[in-house]
Amino acid sequence: MTLETVLLVAAALFSIGLYGAISQQVVVMVMMGLELMLNGVVLAAAGFWWFLSPAPDGQVLLLVVLTAMTVEMAMGFAVATLLHRSKQSDMTDMATDLAQ
Amino acid sequence: MLSEIVFWVLAVVAIAAGVAVFRVDSMARATYALAASFVAVGLALLLLDLQFLGVMTVLMMVMEMAIMAIYMIMFMGMNPALMPMSMVHGKRPALLVSIGTFVVLAAGAVLVPWPTRRGAPAADLVTSLGEAVMHSKMLVMLTVSPVLFATIVAALVLALPRGRYDRLGPELRHRSRHGRADR
Structure with a gap:
């Protein structure tokens, strides 16, 4: 296990998540893609921390990334609820008027 | 091993x-x-x-x-x-973008000359994290706390079925102008 291998796995997770976030139509599935991207970020940050500078600061950064995941989940579910209530749908294509 | x-x-x-x-x-x-x-x-x-x-x-x-x-x-x-x-759109461009991203990230991971490790991990990593959060990195936690609180408020405002926007509907802008929106 080296930094390169950890980063390669993290890059794979990030790219798979990116594919999902771009291609999926259901809001919850888009959120799953974003979560998978952040999963890769968590693994990469852990790899950097362990192999480059294992000081407590890096753990705090990971804690912040996990917080970002929580915020993303909470706001995503709230938007999904709002969309479902107003449009009776949970598809991203039905939410184009949110930009107006 | x-x-x-x-x-x-x-x-x-x-x-x-x-x-x-x-x-x-x-x-x-x-x-x-x-x-x-x-x-x-x-x-x-x-x-x-x-x-x-x-x-x-x-x-x-x-x-x-x-x-x-x-x-x-x-x-x-x-x-x-x-x-x-199967509810997808733009499957092919999404696939191309994700493969391109992986190639760039993988190339960076393999080709960048990463420095050698500086320092050694603390004997008790959980304790060291707790100490960092409560001492030198307390500002981070002080920032994260209001962000989480704001998230709770924002999520509730969006998700509540009888929120301000639903109650006033298309009249929201008109009534706000006359100072009666918050009733």
């Missing part, structure tokens, strides 16, 4: 489960696959001696996937969540 094997097993599980999220034909199975991917990454964090963060990742993500399952049942009904579905 054992940790090497365990890491590769976890890596394969994390990636395969990640692919399965967008390959399986039901959202319920996609949720389970994502949970499996998160558990594998959480266990990989344990291999890197991140005990607290590894356990927290596993617990938090399993809980989150349970909430996602509830949302699917709530919005789509139990049967549609288990029925085959």
